[in-house]
Amino acid sequence: MTDRNQLWGDLLRRGTRGDAAAYGRFLTEAVPVLRNIARARLPGGNAEELEDVVQEVLMAVHAKRHTWREGDPVTPWLYAIARYKCADAARRRLGRGGQGADVPIDDLAEILPDEAGGEITAARDLGRLLDRIEPRAAEIVRGLGIQGESAAEVGARLGMTEGAVRVAYHRAMQKLRDMAEDDMAAGHAVGEVERPGQIKGAGDEPGPTGRRAEAADG
Amino acid sequence: MNTDDLIAQLAQDPAPAPSARVEARLWPWLTGGLALTAAAFALLLGPRPDLAAALAQPVVAAKTLLPLLLAALALPLALRAVRPGARPGWLARALWALPLAVVALIVLAWLGTPASERMRLFIGHSIHVCLPAITLLSLPPLAGLIAALKRGAPVHPTGAGALAGLAAAGLATALYSTFCIEDSPLFYGVWYSLGIGIATGIGALAGRRWLRW
Known part of the structure; x- marks a missing residue:
């Protein structure tokens, strides 16, 4: 965990200073973790729905990357964004009237x-x-x-x-x-x-x- | 779109704009709101004539200092609330000391006031000014804060809005207290708190409405 925070902190710090490769690597490494969070938070979601949510989280991370401060641990920040966007997706799901995912x-x-x-x-x-x-x-x-x-x-x-x-x-x-x-x-x-x-x-x-x-x- | 393609697209723009930071927005917006509040206060209310003498009494000074302290605690908490993963920490615990202090002031004033006087001091003569004034004076700084906090990423938009409401109400109430001549905690402990509560509720609603992202 600490290692991951150090690595991701380093990548994200370089990223927010303009290093596109480091930033891309940070996002890429985050994806499997984000998928796990989405799967846990949206039980019964199909692969397509989960990937949509993961992409939403990635876009949110990108749009709000200035809210991460250098020196702060990355994972609590990243996971908080992921949880927020998953809760959003879960609410939308309820709003559509389905208790679960759409079944093709x-x-x-x-x-x-x-x-x-x-x-x-x-x-x-x-x-x-x-x-x-x-x-x-x-x-x-x-x-x-x-x-x-x-x-x-x-x-x-x-x-x-x-x-x-x-x-x-x-x-x-x-x-x-x-x-x-x-x-x-x-x-x-x-x-x-x-x-x-x-x-x-x-x-x-x-x-x-x-x-x-x-x-x-x- | 494929997730890898999305990442490649996002990575083309790695550095956030410096102006995107919440703090960059905060001071212009907050001072703008406060200026409006101060102007309204000066035009419509104005400070009491005996302000300096009144503030020399601790119980009177408390009605200005406690709201200021409230703003000083709620403002950094609001800023933390729009940073995902940030913990409220000791500031949140310190915030709870304020209602306790207010309750203590009310109890002491109750005990120190003759029974025949308590009701008169509690009702006072200016509730109909006090409540709307605190609520309305809170709105400009609240609007400024919400506008600034929109740049952030509150994972609890309602809570972040409520904190903004607390901070704005703290500032507005401190200002209003220099006009108000009802100096018993039986009055201000209750009615200021109610006004601050109303503004906080408005902040919470505003947060739920405008701080989602």
């Missing part, structure tokens, strides 16, 4: 139920609703939900993995249910044709989950 929906592909045979409103409504979602998603729903094909068969036909088909199917069903409920609530005031790409439910799903799931279709 691809990771759920294997545990999502194969929803073939899932319940949906009357078939005539289904046909009408299917016209309003993406053609490919509609194709998957027809295959799995109506014709009773397996996810693997539909996947083979569309050139997608079985997991990606399930994900897309799950999301399409969700969308259809939402649309059905909306129509119900609006007293079947359909008429208004939504343009492709402006399908209700497609544009207003926030967060990386949505983006990742779309990546899974493609």
